[in-house]
Amino acid sequence: MEWANAIVQGVLLGGLYAxxxxxxxxxxxxxxxxxxxxxxxxxVAAYAGLVLVQKxxxxxxxxxxxxxxxxxxxxxxxQRTLLNTALNRQALAPILVTFGLAVIIxxxxxxxxxxxxxxxxxxxxxxxSIQITxxxxxxxxxxxxxxxxxxxxxxxxxxxxxxxxxxxxRATSDDREAAELMGIDNKYVYSLATAxxxxxxxIAGVFLGIRTQFNPTFGDATLIFAFEAVIxxxxxxxxxxxxxxxxxxxxxxxxxxxxxxxxxxxxxxxxLLVLAFRPTGLFPKVVNG
Amino acid sequence: xxxxxxxxxxxxxxxFQAIYGLSITVDEGETLAVIGANGAGKSTLLKTIAGxxxxxxxxxxxxGANISGLAAHRRxxxxxxLTPEGRRIFPSLTLExxxxxxxxxxxxxxxxLTTVYETFPLLADRRSRLGVHASGGEQQATAIGRALxxxxxxxxxxxxxxxxxxxxxxxxxxALPNISAQGTTVLVVEQDVNQALxxxxxxxxxxxxRSVLEGKPAELSREQIASAYFGI
Amino acid sequence: xxxxxxxAAVTQTVKVRRSTRSSYVGVAVFAIAIAALAIGPFxxxxxxxxxxxxxxxxxxxxxxxxxxxAGYGGMVSIGQQAFIGIGAYGIVYAADNLxxxxxxxxxxAMVISGAIAYLVSFLAFRLSGGYFAIGTWVIAEVIKLVTTxxxxxxxxxxxxxxxxxxxxxxxxxxxxxxMALASVVVAVLVTYLLIRSRLGAxxxxxxxxxxxxxxxxVHVTRSKRVIWVAAAMGCGLAxxxxxxxxxxxxxxxxxxxxxxxxxxxxxxxGGIGTIEGPIVGxxxxxxxxxxxxxxxxxxxxxxxxxxxxxxLFLPQGLWGLLSGKGxxxxxxxxxxxxxGPPIAEGSKES
Numbered sequence: 001m002e003w004a005n006a007i008v009q010g011v012l013l014g015g016l017y018a019x020x021x022x023x024x025x026x027x028x029x030x031x032x033x034x035x036x037x038x039x040x041x042x043x044v045a046a047y048a049g050l051v052l053v054q055k056x057x058x059x060x061x062x063x064x065x066x067x068x069x070x071x072x073x074x075x076x077x078x079q080r081t082l083l084n085t086a087l088n089r090q091a092l093a094p095i096l097v098t099f100g101l102a103v104i105i106x107x108x109x110x111x112x113x114x115x116x117x118x119x120x121x122x123x124x125x126x127x128x129s130i131q132i133t134x135x136x137x138x139x140x141x142x143x144x145x146x147x148x149x150x151x152x153x154x155x156x157x158x159x160x161x162x163x164x165x166x167x168x169x170r171a172t173s174d175d176r177e178a179a180e181l182m183g184i185d186n187k188y189v190y191s192l193a194t195a196x197x198x199x200x201x202x203i204a205g206v207f208l209g210i211r212t213q214f215n216p217t218f219g220d221a222t223l224i225f226a227f228e229a230v231i232x233x234x235x236x237x238x239x240x241x242x243x244x245x246x247x248x249x250x251x252x253x254x255x256x257x258x259x260x261x262x263x264x265x266x267x268x269x270x271x272l273l274v275l276a277f278r279p280t281g282l283f284p285k286v287v288n289g
Numbered sequence: 290x291x292x293x294x295x296x297x298x299x300x301x302x303x304x305f306q307a308i309y310g311l312s313i314t315v316d317e318g319e320t321l322a323v324i325g326a327n328g329a330g331k332s333t334l335l336k337t338i339a340g341x342x343x344x345x346x347x348x349x350x351x352x353g354a355n356i357s358g359l360a361a362h363r364r365x366x367x368x369x370x371l372t373p374e375g376r377r378i379f380p381s382l383t384l385e386x387x388x389x390x391x392x393x394x395x396x397x398x399x400x401x402l403t404t405v406y407e408t409f410p411l412l413a414d415r416r417s418r419l420g421v422h423a424s425g426g427e428q429q430a431t432a433i434g435r436a437l438x439x440x441x442x443x444x445x446x447x448x449x450x451x452x453x454x455x456x457x458x459x460x461x462x463x464a465l466p467n468i469s470a471q472g473t474t475v476l477v478v479e480q481d482v483n484q485a486l487x488x489x490x491x492x493x494x495x496x497x498x499r500s501v502l503e504g505k506p507a508e509l510s511r512e513q514i515a516s517a518y519f520g521i
Numbered sequence: 522x523x524x525x526x527x528x529a530a531v532t533q534t535v536k537v538r539r540s541t542r543s544s545y546v547g548v549a550v551f552a553i554a555i556a557a558l559a560i561g562p563f564x565x566x567x568x569x570x571x572x573x574x575x576x577x578x579x580x581x582x583x584x585x586x587x588x589x590x591a592g593y594g595g596m597v598s599i600g601q602q603a604f605i606g607i608g609a610y611g612i613v614y615a616a617d618n619l620x621x622x623x624x625x626x627x628x629x630a631m632v633i634s635g636a637i638a639y640l641v642s643f644l645a646f647r648l649s650g651g652y653f654a655i656g657t658w659v660i661a662e663v664i665k666l667v668t669t670x671x672x673x674x675x676x677x678x679x680x681x682x683x684x685x686x687x688x689x690x691x692x693x694x695x696x697x698x699x700m701a702l703a704s705v706v707v708a709v710l711v712t713y714l715l716i717r718s719r720l721g722a723x724x725x726x727x728x729x730x731x732x733x734x735x736x737x738x739v740h741v742t743r744s745k746r747v748i749w750v751a752a753a754m755g756c757g758l759a760x761x762x763x764x765x766x767x768x769x770x771x772x773x774x775x776x777x778x779x780x781x782x783x784x785x786x787x788x789x790x791g792g793i794g795t796i797e798g799p800i801v802g803x804x805x806x807x808x809x810x811x812x813x814x815x816x817x818x819x820x821x822x823x824x825x826x827x828x829x830x831x832x833l834f835l836p837q838g839l840w841g842l843l844s845g846k847g848x849x850x851x852x853x854x855x856x857x858x859x860x861g862p863p864i865a866e867g868s869k870e871s
Binding site: 003028032033034035036082085086089090091092093094095096098099100101103104106107108110111173220223224227228234251262265268269271272275276279 | 556591595597644647648650651652654655656658659660662663666667692702782785789793817818820821822824825826828829833836844
């Protein structure tokens with residue numbers, strides 16, 4: 001029955017991965033930009049939450065209310081200054097610039113906070129759980145994370161599908177010049193997309209900071225997990241990213257159950273298998289924009 | 290009353306010059322056709338008016354104001370709307386969403402989803418179809434409807450007949466009187482000379498980036514048009 | 522055709538040349554430098570100097586390889602550390618366990634790197650752009666995790682290179698130094714010849730416009746695979762030298778993504794898309810590392826900022842700046858049209 005428990009834990013872990021991956025997926029969808037600093041930015045949010053909780057004593061979930069707008073503004077500024085410029089340069093520029101950004105962020109965090117492991121304290125919430133069956137217990141915090149992950153994906157999906165700015169983003173993604181002819185300023189659209197992406201990363205980072213011990217070097221693994229969730233799920237589909245996150249989570253927890261300390265490796269193996277046999281992912285968007 | 294004045298513009302693509310010292314005026318409310326062979330510079334002219342290209346020399350004036358340096362997305366609120374060459378509707382959006390995107394720039398006027406569907410009934414039936422699955426005629430109707438949604442004062446139509454069956458082209462052009470009836474100024478670029486002459490109040494013929502003939506369709510003979518078009 | 526002053530019709534002749542005056546100078550300078558470096562251990566280079574120069578040569582090789590991938594192949598990889606690690610483990614395994622000695626072990630390590638790169642390419646090439654970059658990183662992580670499971674390779678704590686045991690330090694250090702010097706010369710020359718060949722012209726076309734290149738008969742995937750395997754072998758070579766220079770292979774350092782970060786900085790600072798660029802970049806990076814490493818994490822913050830500024834505002838790099846955007850070419854890879862003397866119509870030469 002430990003396997004059933006592992007699978008349940010994996011599904012819940014998938015909620016966190018989907019939450020982490022949503023912003024990455026959005027930025028790629030709208031402007032074909034893979035943000036290599038995505039993981040590092042999640043850790044920035046985690047530290048922001050940590051500092052707020054430690055300095056002001058506010059409840060950790062409340063810190064999200066402050067972290068998200070701060071991250072969104074950071075995203076807006078980054079896009080308006082660095083990333084819009086990079087997108088207008090040669091093809092390699094956005095990858096190199098976001099990679100440089102990741103290095104800068106990671107090392108600034110190292111200087112500010114050292115490499116010590118830290119975590120955002122939520123008191124008893126961290127360990128409380130609901131007993132579903134005699135063998136399966138669901139942690140309350142992982143459950144909250146999963147629900148938030150699903151909500152975020154759902155809301156983002158609705159935003160893109162139903163609102164005018166969401167449509168403007170999809171149109172710009174399809175054909176930037178034609179969208180301009182509709183009066184859509186792509187600099188603005190891109191900045192909005194990055195602001196939303198980083199706002200989402202803000203939520204994800206705080207949840208991550210609560211869930212595990214973290215330090216500045218965590219950005220690397222975070223980026224890799226977000227990326228694996230997106231690819232397994234299929235490019236262009238947010239619900240696919242949720243599914244990909246869950247599959248990755250299950251692979252990791254089941255892997256850890258089978259071979260202790262090999263959970264992450266099994267996640268990588270599943271990713272590589274998807275890449276080998278279903279390179280477009282499991283639920284890709286049908287239309288190529 | 291001249292709504293649009295193109296004043297002696299030169300337009301280049303890198304080192305290649307597409308337009309040489311071209312001057313055109315369009316009065317409010319009229320329908321002007323610009324005809325010419327492939328490569329004559331017709332599409333380049335429309336793209337320069339819409340803001341995708343910038344003239345290296347000369348000015349583009351709209352309602353008296355110089356808009357030559359204005360970005361394309363800033364010209365739409367002024368009332369300029371381009372239906373681009375090749376339709377270029379958004380493939381991953383439905384036809385209705387395409388129209389809604391056209392209405393992104395809100396300007397007051399007659400055109401909205403209802404009136405666009407009245408003018409192009411075939412769209413009303415297929416509004417949920419994805420752009421990528423639409424036929425040529427549906428795409429063209431969507432592209433024009435999309436351009437109308439911003440209630441432009443000046444509608445630019447680029448090669449509407451390209452790649453479409455004659456009967457489809459007829460249906461598309463049948464909608465033009467509705468558009469002019471609203472007082473919209475229309476600039477039509479066409480390779481199909483007959484269609485252009487049928488709908489236009491005035492005609493310009495371009496050859497290798499220059500205007501070589503101008504006048505009202507009734508006043509121009511077949512021979513005049515043919516020699517201007519082919520440069521003989 | 523134009524009319525000469527005498528009124529007779531005249532044709533402008535044109536010659537096609539591959540080298541320029543600056544490239545002859547370049548060859549001469551290069552040859553003298555290599556000769557001087559070769560006799561260094563006998564004359565003016567201390568043991569410390571030699572070990573430092575080995576590090577510099579490793580950086581030049583790494584930069585040249587990353588530039589081959591990104592600048593000529595259009596592939597941004599942040600997983601090259603996989604092949605550096607394979608090369609490092611490879612030389613130790615071949616030299617110690619197989620007993621062939623450190624020098625023969627180097628090409629063996631390179632071949633192993635190349636073989637694994639070839640197999641991995643079938644997975645990696647299913648991605649492109651930024652996702653390809655992260656994908657190569659995942660593959661590198663997998664290779665690292667798998668390596669640390671193998672007890673014969675020291676599992677998590679790594680292994681030592683024992684093939685030099687018993688040799689006097691100055692002999693060992695000089696041997697590694699000459700191995701590294703030979704390696705960097707071979708690596709740069711092979712890369713240069715590859716780019717200059719017909720295969721290389723295809724690479725440039727492929728980088729600029731893969732679709733158009735394909736229509737011209739450039740076999741896009743095969744070309745990319747050649748570049749990928751060649752770059753992996755070069756990184757394996759660098760890894761082998763790294764192991765020989767430090768005598769110790771540890772998974773966390775030899776598979777570190779910091780190595781890729783160094784490669785990227787070297788190429789971005791030196792100039793992407795030229796043979797000379799990575800050499801200049803490696804020298805600058807090496808110097809910065811010597812002088813700024815006391816700053817700890819700030820050093821990397823500075824490096825990252827410099828890289829971003831270079832990418833956005835000086836994409837041709839320091840070499841591009843120095844060479845006037847390609848007017849000086851020490852390693853000429855293109856063709857130049859030189860105007861010849863005009864010949865009159867009807868003359869003997871026309």
